[in-house]
Amino acid sequence: MDLFLHQVLAGLATGGIYACMALAIVMIYQAIDSLNFAQGEMAMFSTFIAWQFMQWGMPYWVAFFATIAVSFAAGVAIERVVFKPLRHASLLSHIVVFIALFAIINSVAGFIWDFTIKSFPSPFGTQSLFGSGLISMHDTGMIVVTLILLVLLFAFFRYTRIGLAMRATAENPESARLVGIRVGWMVALGWGMAAAIGAVAGMLIAPVVFLEPNMMLSILLYGFAAAVVGGLNSPLGAVIGGFSVGVIENLAGTFIPYVGRELKLTIALTLIVAVLTLKPSGLFGKVVVSRV
Amino acid sequence: MTGPLLTVRGLNAFYGETQVLHGLDFEVAAGGITALLGANGAGKTSTLRALSGMIRATGEIVFNGLSIGGRATEEVARLGIAHVPEGRGTFSRMTVDENLQLGAMTRGDRAGIAADMERLYGFFPKLDQRRRQQAGTLSGGEQQMLAIARALMLRPRLMLLDEPSFGLAPMIVAEVFDILRKLNASDGMSMLLVEQNATAALDFADQAYLIETGNLVMGGTAADIGRDENVRRAYLGY
Amino acid sequence: MQQNVKDVPAVAMPDATAMKRRRIILSAVAITVAIILPFVVKNFLIFQLTLAMVYAIAILGLNLLTGFNGQFSLGHSAFFAIGAYTAAILMDQGEVAYYWTLPAAGAACMISGFLFGLPALRLEGIYLALATFSLAVAMPQLLKSSPLEPWTGGVQGITILKPDAPFGLPLNSDQWLYIFTLAVLIVLFAAAANLIDSRTGRAIVAIRDNSTAARSMGINVSLYKSLTFGVSAFYTGVAGALGAIVIQFVAPDSFTFVLSIGLFVGLVIGGVGSIAGTLFGGLFVLFVPNIAEAISKGLAGAVYGVILILVIYVMPSGAAGLVRLIGSKIARRTS
Ligand SMILES: Nc1ncnc2c1ncn2[C@@H]1O[C@H](COP(=O)(O)OP(=O)(O)OP(=O)(O)O)[C@@H](O)[C@H]1O
Numbered sequence A: 001m002d003l004f005l006h007q008v009l010a011g012l013a014t015g016g017i018y019a020c021m022a023l024a025i026v027m028i029y030q031a032i033d034s035l036n037f038a039q040g041e042m043a044m045f046s047t048f049i050a051w052q053f054m055q056w057g058m059p060y061w062v063a064f065f066a067t068i069a070v071s072f073a074a075g076v077a078i079e080r081v082v083f084k085p086l087r088h089a090s091l092l093s094h095i096v097v098f099i100a101l102f103a104i105i106n107s108v109a110g111f112i113w114d115f116t117i118k119s120f121p122s123p124f125g126t127q128s129l130f131g132s133g134l135i136s137m138h139d140t141g142m143i144v145v146t147l148i149l150l151v152l153l154f155a156f157f158r159y160t161r162i163g164l165a166m167r168a169t170a171e172n173p174e175s176a177r178l179v180g181i182r183v184g185w186m187v188a189l190g191w192g193m194a195a196a197i198g199a200v201a202g203m204l205i206a207p208v209v210f211l212e213p214n215m216m217l218s219i220l221l222y223g224f225a226a227a228v229v230g231g232l233n234s235p236l237g238a239v240i241g242g243f244s245v246g247v248i249e250n251l252a253g254t255f256i257p258y259v260g261r262e263l264k265l266t267i268a269l270t271l272i273v274a275v276l277t278l279k280p281s282g283l284f285g286k287v288v289v290s291r292v
Numbered sequence B: 001m002t003g004p005l006l007t008v009r010g011l012n013a014f015y016g017e018t019q020v021l022h023g024l025d026f027e028v029a030a031g032g033i034t035a036l037l038g039a040n041g042a043g044k045t046s047t048l049r050a051l052s053g054m055i056r057a058t059g060e061i062v063f064n065g066l067s068i069g070g071r072a073t074e075e076v077a078r079l080g081i082a083h084v085p086e087g088r089g090t091f092s093r094m095t096v097d098e099n100l101q102l103g104a105m106t107r108g109d110r111a112g113i114a115a116d117m118e119r120l121y122g123f124f125p126k127l128d129q130r131r132r133q134q135a136g137t138l139s140g141g142e143q144q145m146l147a148i149a150r151a152l153m154l155r156p157r158l159m160l161l162d163e164p165s166f167g168l169a170p171m172i173v174a175e176v177f178d179i180l181r182k183l184n185a186s187d188g189m190s191m192l193l194v195e196q197n198a199t200a201a202l203d204f205a206d207q208a209y210l211i212e213t214g215n216l217v218m219g220g221t222a223a224d225i226g227r228d229e230n231v232r233r234a235y236l237g238y
Numbered sequence C: 001m002q003q004n005v006k007d008v009p010a011v012a013m014p015d016a017t018a019m020k021r022r023r024i025i026l027s028a029v030a031i032t033v034a035i036i037l038p039f040v041v042k043n044f045l046i047f048q049l050t051l052a053m054v055y056a057i058a059i060l061g062l063n064l065l066t067g068f069n070g071q072f073s074l075g076h077s078a079f080f081a082i083g084a085y086t087a088a089i090l091m092d093q094g095e096v097a098y099y100w101t102l103p104a105a106g107a108a109c110m111i112s113g114f115l116f117g118l119p120a121l122r123l124e125g126i127y128l129a130l131a132t133f134s135l136a137v138a139m140p141q142l143l144k145s146s147p148l149e150p151w152t153g154g155v156q157g158i159t160i161l162k163p164d165a166p167f168g169l170p171l172n173s174d175q176w177l178y179i180f181t182l183a184v185l186i187v188l189f190a191a192a193a194n195l196i197d198s199r200t201g202r203a204i205v206a207i208r209d210n211s212t213a214a215r216s217m218g219i220n221v222s223l224y225k226s227l228t229f230g231v232s233a234f235y236t237g238v239a240g241a242l243g244a245i246v247i248q249f250v251a252p253d254s255f256t257f258v259l260s261i262g263l264f265v266g267l268v269i270g271g272v273g274s275i276a277g278t279l280f281g282g283l284f285v286l287f288v289p290n291i292a293e294a295i296s297k298g299l300a301g302a303v304y305g306v307i308l309i310l311v312i313y314v315m316p317s318g319a320a321g322l323v324r325l326i327g328s329k330i331a332r333r334t335s
């Protein structure tokens, strides 16, 4: 029973990270109807920036928030420079550019910081919470930070005018234009927020997986699984999907021989294909995937 | 009456390569109500869409002394042109309240916005009872009212109305036109109205134009147009 | 409209035969040059050119799917891996002759492509891209997993022996593998060109252009899509087998998502929907990263990315489009 509870809690902790990645994916999906295959690399790069800040002597939390700000600006810049000109381009162009971003970011990170793994500090420490052995301080911290982030986002979308405008843009861009919303900037804002959320995910998971240019690829895959499970156009679904996928991953890893431990990515693959084909709207989204 | 608020000269519009409007010339007077009449597919909706920058168009569009041809839709809206589109365009997953808030997105005066919302809820009591209801769950007629109310939240100088009577019961149509006429008189708000219901439109408007397959074939005061033999036979049915 | 469609072949016919003739002459020249090449350049370059051809075949597989059928795959590294492992396992444990591993690898990939395609092909556009992306990311871990270790050798991978030239031909093994790969490449490229020119090919392309219209014309869209996916995987699988034979080694980490990116880059650079452009794509994918890595470690990805973005903004039709453009400029100037 203790093992079970322990795994559920650990699953919730990584699930929070998946939830963040899924949320970032959903934000961009709602803005441009495409899946950002470079989301993980963007998060990885942000994490390196945080690491660099700390190398330069910044305290953890200063570096944390500075990184969020830089990532936000970079996300906006990527949209303005690279994606805005492609607004009416084909899906192929979008995919090509996502792949290009993936390759560029991954390689520039390796170029600047090389490909060896680095340790990344946890602000919460690694000892177990209240010495219970049930959950570590860092895992607790991950859950708490994710929840704070989610509450802030919820409040932003629910209670601010810009949040309302962004929701309107996601729902119906044409009508959003008719009421005078600068849709292009809402899209850019979506990119900025996605980049910032990804940065949080990267910084929180880095103490667990270590910092290196390929650290986010499998986490991105889980983020995709979470987004698909929750429904690609439902932010709430993305969050619930993230936590569920995290728990599923951990329980499978503990209780299913071989498969759970060694084939974690295959589990994500199976989830993605199964949900997309059987219930394309996910658990909470509306139907968008057109089927042949 | 003063000079025109909106002057359109040689307006062409396109869907891809297909041209659907061919050199339209027309005006909306400041404080005036102009009606566009025409059969299905004549190009009425396209005209409004061209004005709002929603489709590719060439020609001269002057609003309030400003050339607005080629501007993005949101910029046109920000100049004070509110467009009630064909098919309503409400945000169906948002509440009635949020839809009205969105209508005022270009404004910064919180107090004014709140006051306007109450005023519009006064005009449309049906909406007042459903403030927290999702717009998508409103009846068709209620959604039409919401679309009009949302456009009014912009405090527009010019309203582009694409078949505002669509889906409304005759009683309500009269009511909606009444409200619009009141706003026209009190706020000096000008309107460009597209209507299937030519009788109501001619009754409501002071100027009218007739479009056939993307060409203007007739224009004049609503009264003159209403008296025209051909118009009566083709559009008024008597 | 209807009339136009009928008119086109009648008017274009003489031009088309002239073009076909020109294409045959060009191919003959290219093949002659390609056969002479291994006897005049160094062994290492021969080895590299062989690999470039291997990539070209894999990219052709991807191009059949994306360029002609309009489906996206970011997962072709997985099929390349399946092909490579099929060949390696057959040679290592079954002692099968290397040339027999090619059809086996192709078939294995066709079947796995078809099986993966059964659910995945009901997905369109970006969703298929996501499903195949997941496949590519998951594949290396799958290859390392302990249930498969007896066959795959786990992280260590499998080492295989380089074949010698048969019949006592006076060729070293690099030269022989080059010729062997060239022969396979010619057969597969000719087959692809024929496929695209056939009725089946027209159906495949019709689905890309407008799947709703294709369906209303009585084309079985899902069947042709799965078929194309299978054929595409077949090509990439054969390439994987050839790659394993040429490199004499397979290991899970050779088949990561990075390989998928490479194939995708080759596709875009060579020209989406151009069979000949694929060759250029293969050369590009082999040589450009080497040059970039020589300048600085890790730079290859950045070079890839920048070039991809430039292609999308400047020359969306890739190298093949560039050649066509230059060709038509020259033609205009001479006439
Ligand atoms: N999205 C579109 N793409 C291509 N053609 C279009 C499009 N929308 C409208 N058209 C064409 O443009 C012409 C004018 O259409 P428009 O919608 O402006 O007519 P309308 O006068 O508003 O008709 P109705 O009274 O039926 O609303 C029609 O021939 C129509 O087929």
Ligand SMILES: [Mg+2]
Binding pocket: B044, B045, B046, B086
């Ligand atoms: Mg209309």
